[in-house]
Amino acid sequence: MNSWLKPVEPAWCEVLEQALGRAVPLEALAVMVARQSQRYLGEDIALAPADGLAARTLFWFPRDVLKVARAVGELAWAGALPDRPLRVLDLGAGVGATSLGALRALPPAVKVAAVTAVDSDPAALAILRRLADGARTANLLAATTPAVRTLVRDLTQPGWGDDLGLHDLVLAGLTAVEFTRAHGDEVARGAAIAVFLREALRRVADDGALVVIEPGSRAESRALHVARSILIADGATVFAPCLHAAECPMLRTTRDWCHEDLADVALPTWLQGVAKTAGLRWEGLTWSYLVLRRDGRTLRGAMPAETPMRMVSQPSVSKGKTEAWWCGPITGARGDLRVVELDRVARRTTGARLRDIARGALIALEEEGIAEAEDGGKALRLDPTHWRPVWP
Ligand SMILES: C[S@@+](CC[C@H](N)C(=O)[O-])C[C@H]1O[C@@H](n2cnc3c(N)ncnc32)[C@H](O)[C@@H]1O
Structure with a gap:
């Protein structure tokens, strides 16, 4: 890891x-x-x-x-x-x-x-x-x-x-x-x-x-x-x-x-x-x-063109979903951003899953991911096709 x-x-x-x-x-x-x-x-x-x-x-x-x-x-x-x-x-x-x-x-x-x-x-x-x-x-x-x-x-x-x-x-x-x-x-x-x-x-x-x-x-x-x-x-x-x-x-x-x-x-x-x-x-x-x-x-300048984010918490896995805090130019109510990945959505993908991402990882979030995944302003509901880990 x-x-x-x-x-x-x-x-x-x-x-x-x-x-x-x-x-x-x-x-x-x-x-x-x-x-x-x-x-x-x-x-x-x-x-x-x-x-x-x-x-x-x-x-x-x-x-x-x-x-x-x-x-x-x-x-x-x-x-x-x-x-x-x-x-x-x-x-x-x-x-x-x-x-x-x-x-x-x-x-x-x-x-x-x-x-x-x-x-x-x-x-x-x-x-x-x-x-x-x-x-x-x-x-x-x-x-x-x-x-x-x-x-x-x-x-x-x-x-x-x-x-x-x-x-x-x-x-x-x-x-x-x-x-x-x-x-x-x-x-x-x-x-x-x-x-x-x-x-x-x-x-x-x-x-x-x-x-x-x-x-x-x-x-x-x-x-x-x-x-x-x-x-x-x-x-x-x-x-x-x-x-x-x-x-x-x-x-x-x-x-x-x-x-x-x-x-x-x-x-x-x-x-x-x-x-x-x-x-x-x-x-x-x-x-x-x-x-x-x-x-x-x-570091942001070296990342892909999508929105750069950093995982600033451990992933927290509970029944049916994984949650984490990300920090970057997209902010939530608290300044950093709570992200949520639903298991039933994540299962559709062969890509990275939020539960496997370590604290500190750098992430590229696509614009569509931000627009489509808004969850009442409280958390960003992640679609696995719209984000990916970049480093490490
Ligand atoms: C906790 S040690 C860390 C040493 C090393 N940088 C490391 O990463 O392990 C802090 C060091 O700062 C030095 N130090 C503390 N106050 C200092 C000062 N006013 N001028 C120069 N060195 C100082 C101490 O002598 C000590 O070696």
Whole structure:
């Protein structure tokens, strides 16, 4: 179902331990992970720096390394990556889940010219350098992957990016959350995220992209989409996930938030026990993301001429029908659009069925489908001949 998502190869386990410089018994790792998890939630829990690094390297790296794959996959599918060896810049790189995740998600034909990783934590950056070298040696990354250049820098200080030059793929994975969490409400937090992303956009080449990953939780995702509105007003283009530039419809209520949630993606088997012992989920992968550009190119522009929509919920199957929420230029009463597929109608087709479409999928909806399938303005009743999944 997630053809764009390459599962974490078992060989990473050894590469991660070697980069950390020690093996950690699983029971001890579970304690470190539980404590680091509480710290991520803003709690003041004691954790030795070396144990925090162990948790981040051995547990969070293999969990978070997949989160950038949809954004990179969509850029590649749309032909929206520059046609040259890419200069990659990772902001708040930590031990490298986002930058190395992006490298492993790139199509093999795309080469990488340089990887620059910025973080305030030199110990994490040292692990990232060793991880990239180890992964290349173990054939987990392309043999041509360059050594990572690291820079210790505080991303909250004005002018942090002035001397960094331009890059084709600028990444900020689970970074803004770290220094904007303290802001009281989502409006203030979104404004603080926008300040950071505005500076990050200045480092993006004319034909490059800025990929931002944030946690999939309600507060973080909503703050990211507040930042999105501010940056659109500044003149930035949203490439993805949105297929429109209007305000995020999910900000209209307090209950919703636009995020990714892949229920069928589990942690690598060697970490499932650690997650269970630490009281964390071992199944399901959630995150939110935003891809910004300066050149006006959009994912929507790469889609077929029909109306582009994105599935923004899981399909909900009940007796006789399947329902889902789609987001795009066609809006329903709530801003996004409830779609309904009746089983008796869907059975007539050999094409895709709504119940088989994963959250996040891109869909082309024909004009006739919109005109003929209106259902009292409440939901769009789908006719299988008038819509189709486009990607993945
Ligand atoms: C949750 S980690 C995410 C690391 C990595 N990007 C990933 O995707 O796994 C957040 C990183 O942001 C870094 N960070 C937090 N505040 C920072 C700041 N003011 N300047 C630079 N880096 C910062 C932390 O040191 C940490 O490595």
